[in-house]
Amino acid sequence: ETGVTQTPRHLVMGMTNKKSLKCEQHLGHNAMYWYKQSAKKPLELMFVYNFKEQTENNSVPSRFSPECPNSSHLFLHLHTLQPEDSALYLCASSQMSGTNTGELFFGEGSRLTVL
C-alpha cells in the first residue's frame, strides 16, 4: 500500500458508544495530523504529532483522544460524542522541517455520523 490510509471509511455511532479511527502512512513522514471537515466550514486542525510527540492540540474537546504509537500510525479515539461531531475526519502526514510543515498528504477520510 502507498500513501495514507484511513479506516473505517464510514462510521455510524450512538452518543454513548466508544469507537476509534485509524490512520496509517506509508510515506516515511515524521508528522501526522487529524483534521475535521464539516459542511460549509474550513478544515479544522485538531491534533499534530511530530516524531510521535503531540505538538498541537487545537482546543479539541476531551471526548476526542488521539494516540500516536509510532510515526506511521495515528488513532483518534471517540467517546460520548455529540451529533454536531458528525463530519469527515481527515488524517494527513508530512515531512516536517522546523516550522515548515511540508506538503500534506491526506487520507480519503472517515465519515462519521453521530446519532
Add this chain to the structure above:
Amino acid sequence: RKEVEQDPGPFNVPEGATVAFNCTYSNSASQSFFWYRQDCRKEPKLLMSVYSSGNEDGRFTAQLNRASQYISLLIRDSKLSDSATYLCVVNTGFQKLVFGTGTRLLVSP
C-alpha cells in the same frame, strides 16, 4: 476576522475561460502559502505552492502580495476536469496550516 478568507463561489465558467480566485489572510507573520484542490467527496491534494515572485505551472499561475496579505490563483483555458474546490492554505508558523473554506469552480461544456 477569519484567518484565511475566500469567496465560496461557485464560479460557473465555460470551457476555455480564464478564471481567478482570491484569498486574504490576517496573520502578517505567515510564512508560506499554498493552493490545494479538493474534488467532490475526495481528500485535498496540493495543487501548487505560492512564492513571492509568483509562479506558474502549466495553465495555473499563483501570486502572493505580502503587503496586501493577498494570494491569487489564475486558471487559463479551463477544462471540465478543473471543476473542484480550491483551498487557500497559509502556514501561520509553529507548524500550523490554516485552510480557507474553499472556492468552488464549475466548468461547463
